[in-house]
Amino acid sequence: MNKKEKIMEATLDLIRDHGFHGCPMSMVAKNSSVAAGTIYHYFESKDELIMELYHYLVAKVVDAAQSGDDDQLPFKERFMRFWHNMKKLYVQDRSIHRFMEQFYNSPYFTEEMEMTDNQWHNWMRNFFTDGINSGELRSGVKPEILSIMVHGTILSSVKVTIYHGKKMDMDQINLGHIAEIVWDGIKKQPEAKS
Amino acid sequence: MNKKEKIMEATLDLIRDHGFHGCPMSMVAKNSSVAAGTIYHYFESKDELIMELYHYLVAKVVDAAQSGDDDQLPFKERFMRFWHNMKKLYVQDRSIHRFMEQFYNSPYFTEEMEMTDNQWHNWMRNFFTDGINSGELRSGVKPEILSIMVHGTILSSVKVTIYHGKKMDMDQINLGHIAEIVWDGIKKQPEAKS
């Protein structure tokens, strides 16, 4: 791993454990085994470090989402794979989840960023557009809405896994259920409306 | 409004606009029209201020959630009221949403807090337990899971409203849809499994 990545990974770990505060440059330096000054060789400022880290992680997330995807598959299968990929990513590497949630709710993330070439939202929009076009998803709901909702639910289910996982001896069946619940919500609905 | 609340509200506003960082005590003092020293008359430290603010907001949220609830109503109606209440709260007062998301993903929020007498989760658990017992919700899924999932989706839908609300000329119908999608996911499912 090159030094730039080392620095970003150290920052990520620090943010996971101590929050967006709690990561002074001195500690980033120590945890990535470089001198404080070196960080400024790679990043203009702490803010820029955070921003680059964000873009670095978005790329990682998009990569994970795509893994094993194939647009020839039935959409339900694609959906379940996507779900599983995301959940695995977030559960295995808490830090990404932690960083993103803090980032999105901080002033680093501006309304403008949400709009302009956001790889991640583009990818999700395309994915759900496929599902709508294939006739397997509800029509009449914009893909943007589906994607934000589904992603939000994945994040929630990650929280369930993490916080309650051990104590409630929650079995795999129960957790697998969540994807089913969401699928039942977004799939093409049968005629009779309750 | 008493001074203690004034201080908490000023902190809340500052965190909404400038994040968990960006709210120095000097500015809290200015925005609440109080001297810096006075803050320490009401709160032991900045950390304690944040913690008290959290509990203050949890109480507000529980309060909003309950508004107009009545356990004699059909559960779908109760669910829709709950949904609407939450969404209204979060959309009208962005700061609560912003604060909570930052708080939950910061070191202030410990795993332990999640467990011990959390008014909010208690309330939600009871609410969804009612739904399961009434036979109107899926059985076989723990209320804890339902509640975290539903709440996560509400938060997502708030994000949709806020970020895309204006640009996409998203009509009420579309937004109302989200609650329907979620309801279709959690309600008792018809026999045929797709």
Place this chain on the structure above:
DNA sequence: TAGATATGATTGAATGTTCATTCGGTTTTC
């Protein structure tokens, strides 16, 4: 090939700023 020179990488102590917190004194309340 040995050395000379340049370019880039790295260091960590020093700097100046920002900020939480304190405290001696003042005002308000009862």
Place this chain on the structure above:
DNA sequence: GAAAACCGAATGAACATTCAATCATATCTA
């Protein structure tokens, strides 16, 4: 006239950032 509330300048710690000096590596020169 005591107790509580309040003030805001002063204090000291923590921190981001800088910079003069050192080291590493590549490129050139005779």
